[in-house]
Amino acid sequence: MVKTPLRALLSTLTLALAIPLSAQAAPANAPADTNALPIDSLRLFAEAFERIKQNYVKEVSDQQLIQYAIQGMVSNLDPHSSYLSPDDFRDLQESTSGEFGGLGIEVDQQDGLIRVVSPIDDTPAQKAGIKAGDMIIKVDGQAVSTMNVNDAINLMRGKPGSKVTLTLMREGVTQPIVKVLERAVIRVKSVKYKLYDDSYGYVRITQFQEDSGDEVVRALKRLKDDAKSKGLRGVVLDLRNNPGGVLQAAVEVAGAFLDGGLVVYTQGRGEDEGRADFDAKPGDLTGGVPLVVLINGGSASASEIVAGALQDRKRGVILGEPSFGKGSVQTIMPLGSDSAIKLTTALYFTPNGRSIQAEGITPDIRVNDVKVTPVAEQGVSIKEADLKGHLNNAGGNVQNNDQSISNLIESDYPLFESFNLLKALSLAKR
Incomplete structure (x- = not known):
């Protein structure tokens, strides 16, 4: 079997495309057709392909050269567009499943x-x-x-x-x-939760997977059940070092704290048809309790969507450090049966129209991740409980709780400050 060189195939394609185009003459002042195939550039590509094929020091297959060409074409567009080989495509599918x-x-x-x-x-x-x-x-x-x-x-x-x-x-x-x-x-279990001081909820999302929205719903329900004696007085949503993930999961997570309305919109190339809105479902699952959202420089993409939506909608206070600033949308476009390209197709915008790209989310209250070391006590501190014959507390001894906010001051200072703010918001709401 004789293989037809790619250059000859492209030349045939050029001829085939030229015939119908030449059948109808365009007006002299007609604008150039931006959708027309760049025939001269395709000829140049075909020539380069043939020269590499015939003269490269090692034999290289047609499939490898085509993959390299696609990879180079896509990866030079921006840092997030790329060619996904069959292995890469499979790995991406696995990562979003958890x-x-x-x-x-x-x-x-x-x-x-x-x-x-x-x-x-x-x-x-x-x-x-x-x-x-x-x-x-x-x-x-x-x-x-x-x-x-x-x-x-x-x-x-x-x-x-x-x-x-x-x-x-x-x-x-x-x-x-x-x-x-x-x-x-x-x-990766994407959602973790705890109850602190019997009434303040903590929800951490490590990354946005397909089922993260459902996991947050279950976490909030469990926190409300566990806080029945005092009632759930507030929630800290921890998005630190969360690199993002599935867009729909971010919309569902933000929607758990919002009573419907816009969460985020994307804008592609077109002025009108290029916009897509993503709305929350009606019903704030927390009942409107105070909310603090914790972010840092590792909070990216879907994390920034959630933080930006809750900030614009004045649903929560954003605390921590400025976020990463990845506000572009990547669409996975399969090529054939086993590979794909990941292509940047749009930008994210918060409900108020702020672009996240290269800007990120600026926290309402800046708190850096610092190590807090207690100051050594000077002298001996005497308290009532140290006095001989002191009266016991009529309510009995207060037991230590591992989920106590006070235990966080040395281990996680930004989270400690988040709970302090949450307590203040809860008291102000009474």
Whole structure:
């Protein structure tokens, strides 16, 4: 069987397209057709394809060259558009379902390096102390400056139990940081919750998966049930280091705290037809109790959608550090039966029309993640309970509660301040 060179095929395609176009003459002052195929550029591509095919030092298949061409075409558009090989496409589907293999780290590309958007809770990356903003410069000794994001991710993934060495640069640290991590099967439970001081709810979302909205609904119901004695007085929604995920899940999560109305809208290329609105369902599941939303520099994409909606709709107070600023929409477009392209097709806007892209969400109250160390007491502190023969409390001894807000001041200062604010809002509402 004789194979027809790609150049000959494109020449045939050019001729076929030219025949119907030449049948009807265009007016001399007619504007150029922006949808017409760039025939000269396609000829140039075909010539380059043939030269590589015939002259490259090693034999390379047609399929490889086409994949490389698509990859280069898409990845140069912006940091978030990319070609998804069959393996990449499968990994993406696994990650949105909540189980995948690797280190548990969300990354993007910046200045030729791979930047950590955020580590995922309870994963090898988080346990090894990798932080949002770290720049990965090497994976197993291989420099990432010549790789795209997908290549770097593929290097970091592997068989559970195997090890990988990451070399990192961190702001404020002069020497590279070397971390040896053991790969694991990453099973991410996207929603965690606790009740503090018997009446203040805490909901943490690690990333937005397909079922995150339903999980938040169940968490709020359980918190309300557990707080029956005093009633649920407020909720802290923790979105720190949440890299985003499924858009519809973000809409459902925001909707759990809103009584209907606009959550976010996307705007594509068109002025009118390019806009799509995403609304919450009627009914605030918390009954309108005070809400504090906790964010930081690792809060990205879907996290910023939720924070922006609750801020614009004046439903909650945003506390913490400015968010990451990823306000672009990526659409997965399958190619054939097993690969796809991830293409940026629109931008996110908050209900008030603010673009999240490269701006992020600015918190209403700025609280940095700092380490709080108690000041050593000077001398001896004497209290009533230390006096001989003191009267006992008529109500009995108050038992220590592991879920006490006061225990957070040293372990998680921003969360401690979130609960302090929540208490103030709750008292003001009485």
